[in-house]
Amino acid sequence: IFFVLSGAALTYSFAPRPFAWVRSAVRRALRLGVPMVAAILFASLLLFWLPDAHVAAGKATGSQEWLGSLSPGTLRVNLVLHQILFEGMVTGYSDTSLLPHFVTSRLGLGPRSSSIDAPLWTLHVEFIGSLATIMLVMIRASAPTWLHRTICIALGLIFLTSPLVLFVVGH
Numbered sequence: 001i002f003f004v005l006s007g008a009a010l011t012y013s014f015a016p017r018p019f020a021w022v023r024s025a026v027r028r029a030l031r032l033g034v035p036m037v038a039a040i041l042f043a044s045l046l047l048f049w050l051p052d053a054h055v056a057a058g059k060a061t062g063s064q065e066w067l068g069s070l071s072p073g074t075l076r077v078n079l080v081l082h083q084i085l086f087e088g089m090v091t092g093y094s095d096t097s098l099l100p101h102f103v104t105s106r107l108g109l110g111p112r113s114s115s116i117d118a119p120l121w122t123l124h125v126e127f128i129g130s131l132a133t134i135m136l137v138m139i140r141a142s143a144p145t146w147l148h149r150t151i152c153i154a155l156g157l158i159f160l161t162s163p164l165v166l167f168v169v170g171h
Helices: 002-014 021-049 053-061 077-087 118-142 145-158 164-170
Strands: none
Touching (some): 002 118, 118 145
């Protein structure tokens, strides 16, 4: 539901300036990226000060399989930077990325289970979905209605098994 609503809200947000795609993409990256950096840095501090808190929380909630096992292992500065620059928003994690494997396999992406802040896996989907919505808004502003609708249907079919279909539906 969130991604459908995001596609709808972003369509209205980008519509007044449909061809300012660079400006829209940069603004979107900043709007998502600044809180993401803050969340990763805050989670890193918590992991540094309380390295086993997730294990205790997993035991207390009966969620050792999930919560108790989420951990990047050893917290290192290069891991924090890697998750800020790549996994957090741009590429996603190795098991959640929407990018082709031949791209992600060269970047040394870790799985979501070894992330510093596991719920951030959705940020990659949100960012790529934002870029797709910018593209759809540009097409809607420049193409005949029938072509825009045909492209939306085609993308819906292409993205049928991807979360990106939800942005197309919202658009």
